Amino acid sequence: MTHEKEENFVWDLKMLRKLLTLKMNMPKVIVTDRDMSLMKAVGNIFPESYAMNCYFHVQANFKQRFILDCKYPLGKKDGKEVKPRDVVKKIMRAWKSMVELPTQELYANALVEFQDACSDFPLFLNYVMTTLKEVKEKIVRAWTDHVLHLGCRTTKRVESAHALVKKYLDNSVGDLGTCWEKIHDMLVLQFTAIQTTFGQSVTVLEHRFKDVTLYSGLGGHVSRYALDNIALEESRCRETLCMDKEICGCVQRTSYGLSCACEIATKILEEKPILLDEIHHHWHRLRMGEESNVDGFSVEDELKSIQERLKKLPFQMKLEVKEVLRQLTFPETTMMSPPPRKVPTKGAKKKVDIVSSKGKITSTSRIPSSWEVVDS
Numbered sequence: 001m002t003h004e005k006e007e008n009f010v011w012d013l014k015m016l017r018k019l020l021t022l023k024m025n026m027p028k029v030i031v032t033d034r035d036m037s038l039m040k041a042v043g044n045i046f047p048e049s050y051a052m053n054c055y056f057h058v059q060a061n062f063k064q065r066f067i068l069d070c071k072y073p074l075g076k077k078d079g080k081e082v083k084p085r086d087v088v089k090k091i092m093r094a095w096k097s098m099v100e101l102p103t104q105e106l107y108a109n110a111l112v113e114f115q116d117a118c119s120d121f122p123l124f125l126n127y128v129m130t131t132l133k134e135v136k137e138k139i140v141r142a143w144t145d146h147v148l149h150l151g152c153r154t155t156k157r158v159e160s161a162h163a164l165v166k167k168y169l170d171n172s173v174g175d176l177g178t179c180w181e182k183i184h185d186m187l188v189l190q191f192t193a194i195q196t197t198f199g200q201s202v203t204v205l206e207h208r209f210k211d212v213t214l215y216s217g218l219g220g221h222v223s224r225y226a227l228d229n230i231a232l233e234e235s236r237c238r239e240t241l242c243m244d245k246e247i248c249g250c251v252q253r254t255s256y257g258l259s260c261a262c263e264i265a266t267k268i269l270e271e272k273p274i275l276l277d278e279i280h281h282h283w284h285r286l287r288m289g290e291e292s293n294v295d296g297f298s299v300e301d302e303l304k305s306i307q308e309r310l311k312k313l314p315f316q317m318k319l320e321v322k323e324v325l326r327q328l329t330f331p332e333t334t335m336m337s338p339p340p341r342k343v344p345t346k347g348a349k350k351k352v353d354i355v356s357s358k359g360k361i362t363s364t365s366r367i368p369s370s371w372e373v374v375d376s
């Protein structure tokens with residue numbers, strides 16, 4: 001962009017919105033640094049998206065301000081020497097625990113502790129309180145955990161992309177042709193790297209997920225990052241097997257669109273797999289290019305044709321087709337019926353006394369043939 005002015009941001013965002021042809025691709029969340037003109041433009045062009053701020057930027061600003069404002073005269077407090085490094089550590093610890101807390105009640109308590117930690121530096125505290133009033137809903141977990149941000153709470157991705165372009169361009173002078181070529185080379189490499197990670201997610205399934213009912217519907221269909229996140233929640237849920245939503249917090253569901261600990265606990269208890277439909281479509285996307293138009297998507301013709309063809313098939317083949325369809329639609333079920341009652345498997349089998357039992361045999365052993373009775 002020529003200038004980082006609101007009108008430039010508006011034009012850019014309008015063009016971006018045009019590129020997002022599918023409604024399902026509209027961003028649920030937009031993360032920016034605290035550039036007021038950009039934040040205003042985002043609010044106008046993407047009013048349905050939740051505006052978040054990069055907490056890393058806000059934190060860096062605080063730290064910078066803190067180093068300027070928070071100094072004890074002559075490095076002493078109540079006559080005792082205080083190392084500036086220790087003061088920074090104490091306040092930054094209070095800050096970090098405050099922004100990472102999951103509920104508004106815990107945040108309120110942590111805020112009091114933070115104010116207490118900064119009580120010797122009223123100027124700095126005033127700055128933080130004014131800023132927090134404006135940005136707390138955009139950076140603090142107690143609010144952002146309720147938004148589907150899919151793991152994006154910072155602008156780190158954009159920053160690293162920017163740094164990479166600079167690395168490829170070498171310097172700030174160069175004609176259009178040279179810059180075009182260098183950026184093209186960079187994009188080709190990036191494209192290949194992304195394709196490789198997609199390929200790995202489709203073809204490689206880690207040993208820990210193989211032959212495990214919980215993951216049986218996901219292998220090769222969702223990204224490895226998503227599987228890792230589910231595995232983390234699974235280990236959290238295995239500690240308690242708790243199905244209480246309040247204790248779980250369900251952050252993985254609300255913020256990442258993945259199964260959270262309480263959902264996984266239910267699945268484990270019922271011995272059912274996680275279904276693909278229960279994972280946000282963002283994690284299924286393992287190929288490049290535009291998805292087909294969802295609005296016009298239908299399988300009605302295919303289903304009708306399957307039914308027509310089924311009528312003409314011999315009965316055995318009908319059963320086989322039905323089994324394939326069942327595996328597709330209800331992967332957690334089986335065609336086999338459960339036994340009417342539990343068959344005792346422990347203990348030695350009792351000998352059947354055919355004479356004394358007189359037909360009241362309750363054992364699972366077969367009735368001996370007449371020649372066996374004679375021989376014994």
Ligand SMILES: [Zn+2]
Pocket residue numbers: 245248249250251253260261262263
């Ligand atoms: Zn949950």
